[in-house]
Amino acid sequence: MKMHSGRTVAAAAALMTATALLTGCSSSGSTGSGAPASGPVKLDFWGWAPGYDQSVALWNKSHPDIQITFDKTASGSKGGYTKMLTAVQAGNAPCLAQVGYETLPSFAAAGALEDVTSDTSSAKSQFADWTWNQVTIDGKTYGAPVDTAPMALMYRKDLFAKYGISKPPATWDEYAADAAKVHAADPSVYLGDFGNDAYNYAGLAWQAGAAWFGTANQQWQVSLNSASNQKVASYWQGLLDKKLLKTDPSYDPSLYSDMASGKILSDVNAVWDAPIIASSVKGSSGQWAVAPMPVWDAANPVYGNDGGSATAVLKGCAHAKEAAEFALWMSTDADSVANLIKVTGIYPAATAALSNPALSAPDPFYGGQKIYDVFNAETAHINTSWQWGPTMTQTSTDLADGLGQAGTGGSKLPAVLGTVQTKTVAQMKQQGLTVTG
Amino acid sequence: MSTATSRRTTVPAPASAERRGSRRAPAHVRRRARTAGAFLAPFLLLFCAMYVAPICWTVYQSLFRMHRDGLGLSAPTQVFAGLSNYSAALADPAFRGSLLRVLLIGVVQVPVMLALALGLALLLDARSTLFKRFFRLAFFLPYALPGVVGAIMWSYLVAPGLSPITAAAHHLGLHLDLTSNSMLAPTIGNMLTWGWTGYNMLIIYSALQAVPPELSEAATMDGCSAFGIAWRIKIPLVRPALVLTTVFSIIGTAQLYNEPAILHNVAPNLSSTYTPIYAAYDAVDANNFNAAATESVILALLAFVLSFGFLRLVQRRGAAL
Secondary structure, eight states: OHHHHHHHHHHHHHHHHHHHHHHHHHHHHHHHSOOOSSSOEEEEEEEOOTTHHHHHHHHHHHOTTEEEEEEEOOOGGGTHHHHHHHHHHHTOOOSEEEEETTTHHHHHHTTOBOOOHHHHGGGGGGBOHHHHHHHEETTEEOEEEOEEOBEEEEEEHHHHHHTTOOSOOOBHHHHHHHHHHHHHHOTTOBSOBOOOOHHHHHHHHHHTTOOSEEEETTEEEEOTTSHHHHHHHHHHHHHHHTTOSBOOOTTOHHHHHHHHTTSBOEEEEETTHHHHHHHHOGGGTTSEEEEEOOBSOTTSOOBOBOOOEEEEEBTTOTTHHHHHHHHHHHHHOHHHHHHIIIIIOOEESBSGGGGOGGGGOOBGGGTTBOTHHHHHHHHTTBOOOOOOOTTHHHHHHHHHHHHHHHHTTSSOHHHHHHHHHHHHHHHHHHTTOOEEO | OHHHHHHHHHSHHHHHHHHHHHHHOHHHHHHHHHHHHHHHHHHHHHHIIIIIHHHHHHHHHTTEEEEOOTTOOSOOEEEEOTTHHHHHHHHOHHHHHHHHHHHHHHHHHHHHHHHHHHHHHHHHHSTTOSSHHHHHHHHHHHHHSOHHHHHHHHHHHHSTTTOHHHHHHHHTTOOOOTTSGGGHHHHHHHHHHHHHHHHHHHHHHHHHHTSOHHHHHHHHHTTOOHHHHIIIIIHHHTHHHHHHHHHHHHHHHHTOOHHHHHHTTTOTTSOTTSSHHHHHHHHHHTTOHHHHHHHHHHHHHHHHHHHHHHHHHHHHHHHHO
């Protein structure tokens, strides 16, 4: 009798484990399916930029029928994109996601985006043309552009003066000369840093009109190793060979520690990097300034762009219309844009937003300078034909590896571009894409 | 002769008795089987769901690839690829390099670490050693630290610009960059040795504890030195523990990920395909799940062949002895 009851307990335990497992699966499945017919529509939004949550809160206050939940993920290249793509594969992706322009074609190629052309087409005229082109791939629109990212030179005004640089370098020739001057005055001090961020490097190529990807006759063209790209690579390799640049990894604590101690005097980076520097080297507040990015040809200045992202609608969204409505609102609503300018440090993609008063606020970290004036002046001179490829995750990882190697002297930039070109073409061919180049 | 015949004649008897018995008490046997099944079910269910199913899914995924046409800017289709993912992975110099790299690190680091672990265990086991408990804890402590924490600590100790080791070497007039291309493997080997020696030492040490003290006493009386006792008595007796730690270390090295991934933060020259798992993760990042599955299967097979190959080798040699 005793044995019998023991057996029953064992069987019951086994059954309970089994049901727990089964219900565990099914219950998580049911929460993923669409919202009930009545009540507000609930949408999830994944992203990492600071300030997005505050724009979402503004929306939720004024739109009781569509409630958005913002979930902060790791930044795209640090695992955020992997998480999004995996969620799409698993069928439980959020409706909305922060996706950089550079990664949108890769998302499209992965079939991870929802076509919202008909829900967004009426808003096209509110955005700068080229930004709309960044979210429209092969005739289909997948979301709303949020910002663009013109690049500039952020520099230490006081230390430039100390090392005898009377005005910030306007051309790359002057930049090289100043780099040599600073390094000669004190070998432990560098004018700038050559990091390992692939997209920062892309901004340098972008400025030089050195396209990486193009399409013609339904074929991809890969030109990472073109003559104009080699020109950019040779310039930076020249500075590296003379050891005129520091090679701290991009956005690494070592970079900011060198900036704080006055070992690195400037950084060529995008508009959104301005608040990052401001919060990373607080001690030197007021000593910094922003100047236009050095150019190749002073008579005909052209600037680069590093970043810019979209609010994309992900595949499988049950409320794509509402999601698109939010995406457009976030990029165009005056309060939302003011918040994004102040907290996120965006340079808005919506044309009307360029007159937002937040863009003319003086910045105490940059000595009270109205830093957006610099970016405003640049935007008319940014190459708007730049096109990203469909395998950017792979390409940017390979390039970042190569930049790291170049920084430590393991290989040379011109050779790195050749390697990345070969790998990118191989990767595209392996996926069945038609490639020339 | 008589025993042989008697054995031959008695063999059928219990068998037939059992057969008769089983016909009489089938309920009893069935009940026992059911009980066993009920006890096994939770394990089997979890084992299948968490272990067998993912392996099958990985192998299945490795046989397909995503196909796109033209510009490929719309959703791809999955097509059967046979073994072409495998040939592509093995033809990829980056992946082949990662396999060779862990092999090389394993061939150098595992023997060094195990020799160290064995030496420390023998010292702890020696009768004349002082402060045994303190040293046992001190040697084991690195393993008690989470692996990632250890890796972060070491990455600061070797980071260019921060490293006190580099600074000390510089003071002595030596140029030492612990994150240069040629020093990456030794640096990672050092991190592994630091983290795992104590763990292996503890396994070997507990095996040593099981060696009967009479053997050592008898050997001492026979005039054997302490070194001789260690070499002739103790080491042969802890052979199974050494085999076990070697197999664990081979598998651990094949799965190397934490240390290089953390080190990458301070050493951007460390490529994102440095080890096979790193490479598979890189493929996931690029949304190429099929390649990631293929690389995982290859790595699993390699670890399987190496660890079982090693087991077979020592078993055959053990039988010959």
